[in-house]
Amino acid sequence: MVSGSGVRCGSVRKNAGGNPTGKCRAAMRAAILALRRCRDWGFSLITMTDNLNQDIANRRVAILAALAAAHDPAPELIAVSKSQPDEAIEAILAAGQRVFGENRVQEAQQHWDHRRLSHPGLILHLIGPLQSNKAADAVRLFDVIQTLDREKLAGALADAMEKEGRRPKLFIQVNTGEEPQKAGVFPSKVGYLLRYAREEAGLAVEGLMCIPPVDEPAGPHFALLKKIAHDYGLLSLSMGMSGDYELAARYGATHVRVGTALFGDRAKA
Numbered sequence: 001m002v003s004g005s006g007v008r009c010g011s012v013r014k015n016a017g018g019n020p021t022g023k024c025r026a027a028m029r030a031a032i033l034a035l036r037r038c039r040d041w042g043f044s045l046i047t048m049t050d051n052l053n054q055d056i057a058n059r060r061v062a063i064l065a066a067l068a069a070a071h072d073p074a075p076e077l078i079a080v081s082k083s084q085p086d087e088a089i090e091a092i093l094a095a096g097q098r099v100f101g102e103n104r105v106q107e108a109q110q111h112w113d114h115r116r117l118s119h120p121g122l123i124l125h126l127i128g129p130l131q132s133n134k135a136a137d138a139v140r141l142f143d144v145i146q147t148l149d150r151e152k153l154a155g156a157l158a159d160a161m162e163k164e165g166r167r168p169k170l171f172i173q174v175n176t177g178e179e180p181q182k183a184g185v186f187p188s189k190v191g192y193l194l195r196y197a198r199e200e201a202g203l204a205v206e207g208l209m210c211i212p213p214v215d216e217p218a219g220p221h222f223a224l225l226k227k228i229a230h231d232y233g234l235l236s237l238s239m240g241m242s243g244d245y246e247l248a249a250r251y252g253a254t255h256v257r258v259g260t261a262l263f264g265d266r267a268k269a
């Protein structure tokens, strides 16, 4: 054993130190290996991007087809881009999507302020709760604010619209399940808020939005939202998400808000 390892040691020393050709060959082999790795890695990055683009484009086409089959006219597909990385947003823009939903003002600014310039046809919906002190930011960025749910916010939005010279469309969010932790007005209070928004704040309201309780069938909530909209002559209905956009379309949704079914899973916040 001892003499054996001595021999191996000697031969390594001889190749590495005493034989320049061997050293050169070893370096070359390492370089080729590194180049090959780089190439493979580059290819796999390109393939990954292609796959992402293709997956998102395919899912979008399938969802649009399902919506068209479920109802005529088909509801507008709002792509919910909250928590999505830039690659995913670029991929769906490349696929032709122009209508997006975000649930936080600040993240929406990060996603869309600069893209407004490169994509003039964008339509942005705010689908998350809005604090009165962010009303001006929201009015500046969004084309539709779906989450009007109290008088104070109606007043703040009216002031912001006056100041900004911009009038996003407004939907009232209705808490159809009357869940204490959830935003939105209770169904019995829609009439009051609508009257306040129109008569006191001078706002036009175009529709209603709801997020049914997670643990209940969505159908009755969609039906209730539709009935309330009908009672007050409101034409737009934002309802239906990844799990139930077809059902919502059959209930007469004019807008569905779809995130994960389009993009795949969101990064955990």
Ligand SMILES: *Cc1c(COP(=O)(O)O)cnc(C)c1O
Pocket (backbone or CB within 6 Å): 080, 082, 103, 127, 128, 211, 241, 242, 243, 257, 258, 259, 260, 261
């Ligand atoms: C995140 C979100 C959606 C999209 O949810 P998915 O299940 O990913 O389709 C729809 N509506 C609102 C209000 C949301 O916050």
